[in-house]
Amino acid sequence: MGNTKQLQKLKNLNVKAEKCLTRDEAKKILIKATKAQRKINF
DSSP: OOHHHHHHHHHHHHHHHHHOOSHHHHHHHHHHHHHHHHHHHO
């Protein structure tokens, strides 16, 4: 996947993070964000 797609995923995850209400939901978002960031850095 290209960096553009990963950046879009991070933006979407940011929106979800602002709306999340539970700890489990926050953990899932953080895991997905970390994966997207790793793909951008490599």
